[in-house]
Amino acid sequence: MKLIGSLTSPYVRKVRIVLAEKGINHEFTNDPPFSPDTRVAQVNPLGKVPALVMDDGFVLFDSRVIVEYLDEQDSTGSARLIPATGSQRLRVKRWEALADGIIDACVAIYLERKRPESQQSKEWIERQQKKIDQGVQAAASDLGDKSWCEGDSMTLADIALGCAFGYLDARFPEVKWRDTYPNLVRLANKLAERQSFKTTVAPN
Ligand SMILES: N[C@@H](CCC(=O)N[C@@H](CS)C(=O)NCC(=O)O)C(=O)O
Incomplete structure (x- = not known):
């Protein structure tokens, strides 16, 4: 999976911290959404970061949806960051x-x-x-x-x-x-x- 974000966005940081805490393998593409040559809108119709491109091409946004998804990934047996119920x-x-x-x-x-x-x-x-x-x-x-x-x-x-x-x-x-x-x-x-x-x- 590939995270598209910027290094200064606090919403992106939240997702990056969850990825790190859960030890989830991913690529990161730095694409600041306010730069003139940004390609963010090609993956997220809202033109915002973070956006998570999954291996099958499906794109998740926004940060709250992405962290929900990531928290369900249990590759390392890490603790849940969001209680299930x-x-x-x-x-x-x-x-x-x-x-x-x-x-x-x-x-x-x-x-x-x-x-x-x-x-x-x-x-x-x-x-x-x-x-x-x-x-x-x-x-x-x-x-x-x-x-x-x-x-x-x-x-x-x-x-x-x-x-x-x-x-x-x-x-x-x-x-x-x-x-x-x-x-x-x-x-x-x-x-x-x-x-x-x-x-x-x-x-x-
Ligand atoms: N609620 C969204 C907010 C995302 C957001 O506003 N990101 C900013 C960067 S800090 C952005 O991409 N802004 C570009 C724009 O509004 O066009 C989330 O949690 O992902």
Whole structure:
């Protein structure tokens, strides 16, 4: 299978971390979707990364669908990152939605700031900023003093949140989440020690 993505996308990073954690063999094609010569739309009609081209040519998107598929691949007998059933499954998926939602708001601001200054909407940026602030606050409150977001080992919830932290640090240093939420810092530091996180840090 072949993953098409960019080295800076937090959604792609989530998929790359899942691939690494599960030890799944794959090729990676770096195809930033905003570059003029991108071919992403030839595989994903939405023109977005990540896209996963399976061995039979079938293409999966978006990141939430891809990680579901990958988690079912059990080549190395690795632990499930998404519980198969029940309320824990729902809770992990909710964490993922929260983390992806924080990233969505970050990306919206990032793209808005790339427009000519006279065309940027202050109201739009403030609206997205509120989602980031409230999303991070909710994550801190839901994590509390637990070691992991759900259960007693790392799940997709932690991976997704770790990708949101990484994107905040890279693109939004003005969001001072590290000064405000020591429990999130503890989780972020623990995740950052993992090989899967180390090898997927976005280049500057
Ligand atoms: N919900 C999607 C979001 C994917 C997404 O927006 N990716 C960005 C890169 S960070 C992209 O490809 N943008 C290109 C575009 O919007 O045209 C997912 O989780 O895969």
